[in-house]
Amino acid sequence: MSNASGWHGLKRLFVQITPVIACLVGTEPVLADKPVFKIEISNHLFMPAEIVIPANTKVKLMVHNLDATSEEFESYELNREKVIMGKRKAVIFVGPLAPGEYPFFGEFHPETAQGKIIVE
């Protein structure tokens, strides 16, 4: 009887600890396939200007710059910045994020290039 409860205690401890270890080692997020979201830049505008991504998940943003001029994808809230040359694509990994709104902008043309990621 005491043995069984001991086993349950151990199992409970393991269940509680495993996500912590996985989180620290980071195997899970690195190995898992990430959902891909596409954004285009055209005439110094982001299209779509708003994308919705799942909470607590790492996602892969594929940003395709259709303009001839380069742009820098920048976001203070997401802690991301990446230069995308004209007529080229770029990969930016984002997250995991808590639910909320995370604005981003094109640092080279911030007057028009504005967008946000909504995490739900």
Place this chain on the structure above:
Amino acid sequence: MLLTSVIVVLREVLESALLISVLVALSGTLGIPRRWVAWALGLGLAGAIGFSLGFNTVSDWFDGVGMEVVSASMQGLIYLLLVAFALLVLWNTNSTHTGSLLIRLIMVLIVALAVAREGVEVLIYMYAHTESLPHFIHALTGAVIGAAIGISVGVLLYYLLSYPAIGKSPTTGLVLLGLIGAGLLSQAVLLLIQADWVPSHLPLWDTTAVLSESSVTGKLLYVLIGYEATPTAIQVSFYFGGLAVLLTIAVLTAVPRSRST
């Protein structure tokens, strides 16, 4: 548009300007002629031009995250060179021996790497505004103003550090290098997170409400000490680990001096 280019260029120039002015002030403290700066700037500029010409090639490396990996490596290398530099300064203050050639070489490498990394961003920004002449003139005017402010701050810091009461000992300069170096290390980790080479987690804390990274103070502190409103645990550990190493060396340079007097 004008303000945007002022800010973009100022941020890049300021990062290198601070590093350069601390190193130049320190070479004054160590009695090393300042001619190495010209070599470092020339090398850095050439590096920036070469880097921007090969930008697309580098970007395509490692499945599209080549730029992050290369930038992070450059920043990590700057940090390691800063540690080597600090150790040589410590060795120098402990003996009459001057490893000045090696110190000069390390300073040239640090500044050249920093200028190449920041310079490429300025060049690409300017290139992005070559679609029309009025656009370019606007961007260029802003860039000149931004660069002028950045260089002025650097010159001001240089004179402050060369002030006899501070300039006699390398300790203050090394403490500043510790803060700059820790910021570079934390940025390098962030770049590797962006590239998905280092796992990312939810931020440890969020100080956006207290001090937003998009505010002027936030941007300034980002450049000065690598301020982040929402850092992850890995970034925080690298920041404080990196800071601890350089601060320890900085403090040690102050110890033998007080003993000998």
